[in-house]
Amino acid sequence: AQKVTQAQTEISVVEKEDVTLDCVYETRDTTYYLFWYKQPPSGELVFLIRRNSFDEQNEISGRYSWNFQKSTSSFNFTITASQVVDSAVYFCALARGSTLGRLYFGRGTQLTVWP
Amino acid sequence: DTAVSQTPKYLVTQMGNDKSIKCEQNLGHDTMYWYKQDSKKFLKIMFSYNNKELIINETVPNRFSPKSPDKAHLNLHINSLELGDSAVYFCASSRRRGTQETQYFGPGTRLLVL
Numbered sequence A: 001a002q003k004v005t006q007a008q009t010e011i012s013v014v015e016k017e018d019v020t021l022d023c024v025y026e027t028r029d030t031t032y033y034l035f036w037y038k039q040p041p042s043g044e045l046v047f048l049i050r051r052n053s054f055d056e057q058n059e060i061s062g063r064y065s066w067n068f069q070k071s072t073s074s075f076n077f078t079i080t081a082s083q084v085v086d087s088a089v090y091f092c093a094l095a096r097g098s099t100l101g102r103l104y105f106g107r108g109t110q111l112t113v114w115p
Numbered sequence B: 001d002t003a004v005s006q007t008p009k010y011l012v013t014q015m016g017n018d019k020s021i022k023c024e025q026n027l028g029h030d031t032m033y034w035y036k037q038d039s040k041k042f043l044k045i046m047f048s049y050n051n052k053e054l055i056i057n058e059t060v061p062n063r064f065s066p067k068s069p070d071k072a073h074l075n076l077h078i079n080s081l082e083l084g085d086s087a088v089y090f091c092a093s094s095r096r097r098g099t100q101e102t103q104y105f106g107p108g109t110r111l112l113v114l
Helices: none
Strands: A003-005 A010-014 A019-021 A024-026 A032-039 A046-052 A059-061 A064-069 A074-079 A088-096 A103-105 A109-114 B004-007 B010-013 B019-025 B031-037 B043-050 B053-057 B064-070 B073-078 B087-094 B109-113
Touching: A003 A088, A003 A103, A010 A019, A019 A109, A024 A074, A032 A074, A046 A059, A046 A064, A074 A088, A103 B043, B004 B087, B010 B019, B019 B031, B019 B087, B019 B109, B031 B073, B043 B064, B043 B073, B073 B087
Parallel strands: A010 A109, B010 B109
Antiparallel strands: A003 A024, A019 A074, A032 A046, A032 A088, A059 A064, A064 A074, A088 A103, A088 A109, B004 B019, B019 B073, B031 B043, B031 B087, B043 B053, B064 B073, B087 B109
């Protein structure tokens, strides 16, 4: 069975602090895909990143970075120098290496960045 | 231009009514999805269509019926609405079926059943 765990329900930081959102996944597939989505207070779901199971390279995009470690089944997301606009619910998701495209979501982490 | 759009954005209705939510994507994608987000923000897939063919049908009540008139549209019709149907419904699309394809989501439809 596929499972995504985001153990941190809520995180609060002060602006300019760095923050890491944890994501641990379970799957028996050797091919799978991992995603992060952002849901700001306005409610839409915004795609942030996709990673496949064969690519363990870490990725950096501006203030965002992602650390994928197959050995610990984790795909953590770090925001450097957080800003108030980063306040949102962040979802980690897993898709199996099949052709159906179903996304299995974690329960999300509510990040609040205070000024 | 909005890539994936949904109408209406808000829907308030009485128990027992029938309602529809419309979804359109202008990305040229082949595959579309419906997800439900409950009050605790948990997201779960309901249906998926690929080129108008139903390919995922999760365990949802048969009061929910998706319809895809063409590959750019996927509508969700709900009969005999119940209080527990109150949720946010998201439509999404991807270029083609397959987990290597990123799913892009619409803005959501907030359904409140009174």
